[in-house]
Amino acid sequence: MQPSGVWATAVGVARVRALESERENALFRDPLAKAFAAAGGLWPASPPPEDEAARRRRLAVSFSIVIRTRFLDDLLLEASAAGVRQVVLLGAGMDSRAFRTDWPEGTRLFEVDTAAPLDFKAAVLRRERAVARCERITVAVDLREDWPGALAAAGHDPALPTVWIAEGLLIYLPEDAVELLLARIGALSAVGSRMGLTLGSRGVVERFGADAVPGSAASLWVSEMPDDPVGWLAGHGWDADGHTLRELAAAYGRPIGTPPQREERSGGLIGAVRR
Ligand SMILES: C[S@@+](CC[C@H](N)C(=O)[O-])C[C@H]1O[C@@H](n2cnc3c(N)ncnc32)[C@H](O)[C@@H]1O
Known part of the structure; x- marks a missing residue:
């Protein structure tokens, strides 16, 4: 089965994580990422595009994936340390x-996605x-x-705290679907639950989205x-708490050299605790 539609983006993310994992000063190591990228035909990684604008776009997206991965790795460790055992x-x-x-010990982790990427993933995991x-x-x-309903049937217990991660997801859902998702997460979140979200920065849909770059993964951003x-x-x-890419990149020792092009207010990398 070859990646297609929106879930193909997940294999692109794996490619970025595989590249990062090869760096000496990697912000995380994801030993399976290369196998996912290879199974999807994205490894060895293709050379950067010739077109300067496309090259910059690819770099920017890759950089944001690396920073958000590390941010959410840390958020999950904190949630575990605070005693949360459902992910x-x-x-x-x-x-x-x-x-x-x-x-x-005792951690239960639920992976929710559509059947096609989960089947693709299962085949790679078996091989590895x-x-x-x-x-x-x-x-x-x-x-x-x-x-x-599906999560409950799989054994999720809403009476216990949960740490929820929506990484690189909300940008693909229209606004009303995002609202519904948040309401549903809230209804299943005991006190002490946590959440890590990545939100599309203001202006990305216009700069990177369907009209700007037809046919690219970003063309699915809404x-x-x-x-x-x-x-x-x-x-x-x-x-x-909202963090900017710039703020986190500096904290992780990968500062963004160029000055901000526009005013950066609230960041789109979010850590949250249930009230
Ligand atoms: C860019 S990928 C990010 C994957 C993963 N969170 C990560 O960061 O490695 C977006 C993922 O969201 C999933 N997705 C998008 N819309 C979805 C929907 N309506 N229902 C279930 N999964 C969805 C896709 O299948 C894909 O795996």
Whole structure:
């Protein structure tokens, strides 16, 4: 089965993680990423595009994937340290944290995505003889359908705190679907639950999206973060902190050299705790 449609983007993300994992000063190591990229025909990674604008776009997207991966790795470690033992990866794609994170005993991790990427992933995991380091449960469902029902049937317990991750996902969902997703997450989040989100920066859909770059992965991007993401999440019952790529990149020792091109207010990398 070859990647297609929106889930092909998950294999592109794996390619970026494989490249990062090869760096001496990698911000994370994802040993399975190369196998996912190779199975999807994206490894060895193709050389950068000749076109300068396309090259810059690819670099920018790759950089943001690397920083957000590290941010959410840290957020999950903090949630574990705080005693959270349920993890839900929404739009899990080729996320390999079940296999590469040192989970405390008793951790249950749910990977929610549609059937095609989960089948593709399962085939690669079998070939690699990958062994999960927690209890890993896959839930094949479309997030526009009754995923809370599917998650409950898979054994998620809403009475216990959960850490939710929506990484590189919300940008693909129209605004009303994002609102519904947040409301549903809230309804399943016991006090002490946490959440890590990545939101499309303001202007990316216009700069990178369908009209700007037809046929690219970014052409599927439809939604950006609201003006005030922290206030928006407060309205959904979460105490949130928004971080910019620039701020986190500097904290991780990968500072962005160029000055900001526009005013950077709230960031789109969000960590939140349930009130
Ligand atoms: C860019 S990938 C990110 C994957 C993963 N979170 C990561 O960062 O490695 C987006 C993922 O969201 C999933 N996705 C998008 N829309 C979805 C939907 N309506 N229902 C379920 N999954 C969806 C895709 O299948 C894909 O795996």
